[in-house]
Amino acid sequence: MIEDLSAIVGPRYVLTGADTDKWGRDWTGAYVAQPLAVVRPADTAEVAAVMAFAHAASLPVVPVSGNTGLNGGAHGDNAIVLSLDRLNSIETIDVAGRSATVGAGVVLTQLHDAVAAHDLIFPMTFGARGSAMVGGILSTNAGGSNVVRYGNTRDLVLGIEVVMADGRIMDLMTALHKDNSGLNLRHLMIGAEGTLGIITRAIVKLFPKPAAYATATVAVPTLTDALALLHRIQAVTGGAVEAFEYMPAAYIAGHLAVVAGAKPPFAKAHDVNLLIEVGEDADRLTTLLAEMLEADQVLDAVIAQNEAQRQDMWARREAAAEITFHRRPFVDTDVAVALPMVERFLTEARARLTELDPEADDLSVAHLGDGNIHYTAYPSRDDPALKDAIKEMVEDVVTELRGSFSAEHGVGISKLKTMARRKDPVALDTMRAIKAALDPKGILNPGKLYPPKRA
Amino acid sequence: MIEDLSAIVGPRYVLTGADTDKWGRDWTGAYVAQPLAVVRPADTAEVAAVMAFAHAASLPVVPVSGNTGLNGGAHGDNAIVLSLDRLNSIETIDVAGRSATVGAGVVLTQLHDAVAAHDLIFPMTFGARGSAMVGGILSTNAGGSNVVRYGNTRDLVLGIEVVMADGRIMDLMTALHKDNSGLNLRHLMIGAEGTLGIITRAIVKLFPKPAAYATATVAVPTLTDALALLHRIQAVTGGAVEAFEYMPAAYIAGHLAVVAGAKPPFAKAHDVNLLIEVGEDADRLTTLLAEMLEADQVLDAVIAQNEAQRQDMWARREAAAEITFHRRPFVDTDVAVALPMVERFLTEARARLTELDPEADDLSVAHLGDGNIHYTAYPSRDDPALKDAIKEMVEDVVTELRGSFSAEHGVGISKLKTMARRKDPVALDTMRAIKAALDPKGILNPGKLYPPKRA
Numbered sequence: 001m002i003e004d005l006s007a008i009v010g011p012r013y014v015l016t017g018a019d020t021d022k023w024g025r026d027w028t029g030a031y032v033a034q035p036l037a038v039v040r041p042a043d044t045a046e047v048a049a050v051m052a053f054a055h056a057a058s059l060p061v062v063p064v065s066g067n068t069g070l071n072g073g074a075h076g077d078n079a080i081v082l083s084l085d086r087l088n089s090i091e092t093i094d095v096a097g098r099s100a101t102v103g104a105g106v107v108l109t110q111l112h113d114a115v116a117a118h119d120l121i122f123p124m125t126f127g128a129r130g131s132a133m134v135g136g137i138l139s140t141n142a143g144g145s146n147v148v149r150y151g152n153t154r155d156l157v158l159g160i161e162v163v164m165a166d167g168r169i170m171d172l173m174t175a176l177h178k179d180n181s182g183l184n185l186r187h188l189m190i191g192a193e194g195t196l197g198i199i200t201r202a203i204v205k206l207f208p209k210p211a212a213y214a215t216a217t218v219a220v221p222t223l224t225d226a227l228a229l230l231h232r233i234q235a236v237t238g239g240a241v242e243a244f245e246y247m248p249a250a251y252i253a254g255h256l257a258v259v260a261g262a263k264p265p266f267a268k269a270h271d272v273n274l275l276i277e278v279g280e281d282a283d284r285l286t287t288l289l290a291e292m293l294e295a296d297q298v299l300d301a302v303i304a305q306n307e308a309q310r311q312d313m314w315a316r317r318e319a320a321a322e323i324t325f326h327r328r329p330f331v332d333t334d335v336a337v338a339l340p341m342v343e344r345f346l347t348e349a350r351a352r353l354t355e356l357d358p359e360a361d362d363l364s365v366a367h368l369g370d371g372n373i374h375y376t377a378y379p380s381r382d383d384p385a386l387k388d389a390i391k392e393m394v395e396d397v398v399t400e401l402r403g404s405f406s407a408e409h410g411v412g413i414s415k416l417k418t419m420a421r422r423k424d425p426v427a428l429d430t431m432r433a434i435k436a437a438l439d440p441k442g443i444l445n446p447g448k449l450y451p452p453k454r455a
Numbered sequence: 456m457i458e459d460l461s462a463i464v465g466p467r468y469v470l471t472g473a474d475t476d477k478w479g480r481d482w483t484g485a486y487v488a489q490p491l492a493v494v495r496p497a498d499t500a501e502v503a504a505v506m507a508f509a510h511a512a513s514l515p516v517v518p519v520s521g522n523t524g525l526n527g528g529a530h531g532d533n534a535i536v537l538s539l540d541r542l543n544s545i546e547t548i549d550v551a552g553r554s555a556t557v558g559a560g561v562v563l564t565q566l567h568d569a570v571a572a573h574d575l576i577f578p579m580t581f582g583a584r585g586s587a588m589v590g591g592i593l594s595t596n597a598g599g600s601n602v603v604r605y606g607n608t609r610d611l612v613l614g615i616e617v618v619m620a621d622g623r624i625m626d627l628m629t630a631l632h633k634d635n636s637g638l639n640l641r642h643l644m645i646g647a648e649g650t651l652g653i654i655t656r657a658i659v660k661l662f663p664k665p666a667a668y669a670t671a672t673v674a675v676p677t678l679t680d681a682l683a684l685l686h687r688i689q690a691v692t693g694g695a696v697e698a699f700e701y702m703p704a705a706y707i708a709g710h711l712a713v714v715a716g717a718k719p720p721f722a723k724a725h726d727v728n729l730l731i732e733v734g735e736d737a738d739r740l741t742t743l744l745a746e747m748l749e750a751d752q753v754l755d756a757v758i759a760q761n762e763a764q765r766q767d768m769w770a771r772r773e774a775a776a777e778i779t780f781h782r783r784p785f786v787d788t789d790v791a792v793a794l795p796m797v798e799r800f801l802t803e804a805r806a807r808l809t810e811l812d813p814e815a816d817d818l819s820v821a822h823l824g825d826g827n828i829h830y831t832a833y834p835s836r837d838d839p840a841l842k843d844a845i846k847e848m849v850e851d852v853v854t855e856l857r858g859s860f861s862a863e864h865g866v867g868i869s870k871l872k873t874m875a876r877r878k879d880p881v882a883l884d885t886m887r888a889i890k891a892a893l894d895p896k897g898i899l900n901p902g903k904l905y906p907p908k909r910a
Contacts, residue, residue: 094793094795096679096682096683096686096794096795097793097794097795097796098686098794099793140635141635141639143633143635147632147633148632151610152632152633154639154642155606155610164881164885168881168884169881170879170881170882170885171879171881171882172879172882173857174793174857174858174859175793175857176791176792176793176826176858176859176862177602177603177607177791177794177824177825177826177827178598178602178607178791178822178825178826178827178859178862178863179791179859179861179862180595180596180598180646180859180861180862180863180864180865180866181859181860181861181866181870181874181877181878182866182874182878182882182883182886182904183643183646183647183651183885183886183889183904184596184609184642184643184645184646185882185885185886187609187639187642187643188638188639188642188643188889190639191635191638191639192638196638207694208686208689208690208694210693211690211693224551227551228551231551231553231663234663235663235666237693238665238666238692238693238695238734238735239662239663239694239695240693240694279693280693336631336632336633336634337631338549338552338554338629338630338631339551339552339553339632340549340551340552341552367633369632370632370633371631371632371633372632372633402628402629402630403629403631404629404631404633404634404635404636405636406634406635406636407631407633407634407635408633408635409635410635411635411636411637415636419636419637422636423636423637424625424626424627426619426623426624426625426626427625427626427627427637427640428637429623430619430625430638430640430893431637431638431640433892433893434638434643434889434892434893436892437888437889437891437892438885438888438889449637449638
């Protein structure tokens with residue numbers, strides 16, 4: 001096998017033994033793997049040749065790019081780990097057409113920097129942007145903080161190139177805003193977590209950099225008021241809201257406790273604090289907030305007066321992982337509900353958590369504009385059965401509210417049991433039928449996304 | 456068969472013989488069919504029962520709703536025609552959540568009117584809006600004139616319910632803005648032209664009605680200038696362009712010749728005329744156009760001063776079918792290219808048309824903001840071989856520019872040969888594998904979308 005792979009990519013790019021360590025563990029530390037080998041192809045043709053070889057030999061292949069996922073989706077135990085990191089070229093930036101052609105190994109910040117030179121933005125952004133790569137971002141349909149304006153990753157992609165399980169190359173590399181020439185295979189491959197094919201290149205949408213950003217921290221009485229405020233700002237700005245993030249009082253307190261030098265947003269503590277960013281100057285936002293303060297619809301508001309103040313507001317929101325994982329044990333989740341259901345989700349989850357464990361505590365932080373809540377429970381004891389019960393409880397609430405148990409982090413390995421329990425059974429069968437049709441040998445990223453039939 | 460179907464939906468809703476005439480012909484007149492029967496189920500459960508029966512009996516089923524397609528996609532010869540027209544209920548309008556739950560038989564204008572009562576819009580719109588229904592709109596991923604701002608149909612749909620080939624019901628009825636719980640089956644079903652399942656209900660996105668519309672007809676020197684103008688307006692309005700439509704001089708002349716009472720947009724004829732609509736008051740558009748007139752970047756511009764003038768501008772653009780099909784014989788197409796390629800497409804197509812037929816003429820009208828061109832050629836004689844040659848010539852140009860031979864009208868029957876010739880062969884195989892996996896008996900809308908293997 002090593003010889004065959006070396007013949008394709010060159011011996012320098014086939015790693016074994018201790019050289020594979022970097023690919024043998026993930027960011028969370030939860031998944032430790034011993035790959036058969038790590039292979040680092042230089043381009044699409046080499047990826048195709050590796051897949052043709054693996055297909056003929058019926059060997060499992062786990063594609064990986066930045067390896068920043070949270071669910072073990074790139075866990076490569078006893079498999080060929082196919083690293084896309086060398087496909088790291090930004091091939092073209094089409095300024096007039098507002099698109100960029102990029103390889104799967106391009107790091108998100110690398111793309112951000114390259115298009116900034118043309119006063120354009122690629123709006124997808126999230127904490128791991130300095131390591132996450134295009135291949136993984138597309139394969140997991142990453143979300144983040146700007147979805148309320150620009151959509152999820154799949155909404156930002158015009159074309160893709162995919163190496164199929166048998167090594168054939170599927171060419172969907174078009175830069176079209178309308179294309180009804182058959183089934184939409186692009187959307188099928190995006191978010192498939194590398195189980196249906198390996199995305200090697202993409203054409204992504206670019207947008208003009210907003211002339212200004214108005215950023216504010218705002219307190220309102222309730223989450224219902226927060227949703228009303230979102231709609232008011234969208235109406236006066238013509239839909240220019242770029243971020244609409246929720247931080248409850250406990251989150252603000254956690255920030256002050258955990259982060260050195262942290263400051264409270266307001267003199268008085270409030271239950272519902274929002275980080276709001278609008279892609280225009282602050283005039284219309286300021287006028288609206290002043291009116292609503294006057295009418296007691298807004299309790300308090302601070303508008304960033306300069307970039308440093310803006311960055312401070314964002315630093316508070318982006319300290320989420322630090323704040324959330326500071327206390328242990330914890331059960332963290334990534335759920336979505338319809339926008340008007342966020343308040344009900346939080347109330348229900350809290351009540352049922354207390355039933356399960358009267359001493360337990362919880363903490364939320366949410367992409368409120370998308371109905372995406374990162375809800376974390378802190379049980380009073382490190383008891384696996386209790387933690388499982390809490391997980392199931394959160395799933396129960398989500399199911400009752402017709403929400404999703406995986407909003408943006410995907411399924412990977414860690415949510416396989418949840419998939420088996422909660423996914424519509426006809427949808428699950430349909431997923432399995434498609435997987436069997438496109439990867440009949442089951443060699444692409446095995447053990448992820450599709451729960452075994454009798455889980 | 457009639458008895459079995461009657462037992463499911465009631466005898467009143469199973470039509471045969473002359474009663475099926477309405478479903479036996481399509482809007483274009485090109486497809487005349489003799490259905491085995493037309494069955495009109497009342498709800499999802501009845502649709503599921505019809506499919507379970509048809510699956511057991513291996514009978515073909517052609518789903519149809521408004522029957523306004525242009526490619527024969529609902530052609531129901533020698534098949535059970537399953538009409539969704541009775542699933543015509545707008546079940547809920549969630550004002551806070553900005554979504555509506557609707558049946559597949561809801562007519563587009565019915566939905567427009569219902570949400571207008573809440574100052575909301577469902578932005579999808581096109582000429583056939585008074586007859587087209589939700590089921591067909593989703594199954595064909597309809598486009599239209601507002602795609603530049605709101606996207607295609609698939610971008611406006613949060614959830615769907617689908618009856619599968621064997622009668623099972625797949626429940627994807629969620630109203631979520633983030634959901635990474637497995638393969639995206641919603642996007643697979645939308646645009647599948649009823650070949651993978653029958654969409655029975657949907658949850659669609661609603662948007663605030665813009666506070667105002669600024670509508671203008673503008674002349675610029677070239678299509679490259681038009682694209683630059685689009686970007687300038689997007690920049691000053693923060694992306695508020697709702698429509699950006701191209702009408703060349705020949706189109707304006709055709710309008711004057713064909714439509715009684717038609718008036719020219721400008722005193723002088725121009726090559727590149729644009730209909731532009733922005734979802735805000737006219738202040739920023741007016742300032743920008745004045746500046747650009749001054750700088751000779753814009754040749755002429757008229758801004759609608761009232762709703763009547765706005766409607767006149769739209770009437771000119773919406774007379775496209777009348778203007779285009781007034782002359783015969785014609786070869787009409789529906790292509791898309793990347794935005795900067797529109798000018799090159801038109802120049803190339805014109806040059807090669809003249810090579811094929813020196814006496815031929817052509818006419819274009821385009822959703823320029825989406826790169827979607829309706830290019831029509833008028834050969835000098837009604838010669839099927841010449842018409843085929845023109846079709847292939849247009850496909851050649853589109854292929855060379857990495858465009859799509861079907862931007863918004865879909866494939867149906869009329870573009871099967873084109874699919875066989877032009878679609879990436881790996882993509883075509885992938886489509887066929889998915890079709891075989893989800894409809895192994897091939898009973899759902901047979902003869903559409905997938906060209907036979909040896910076409």
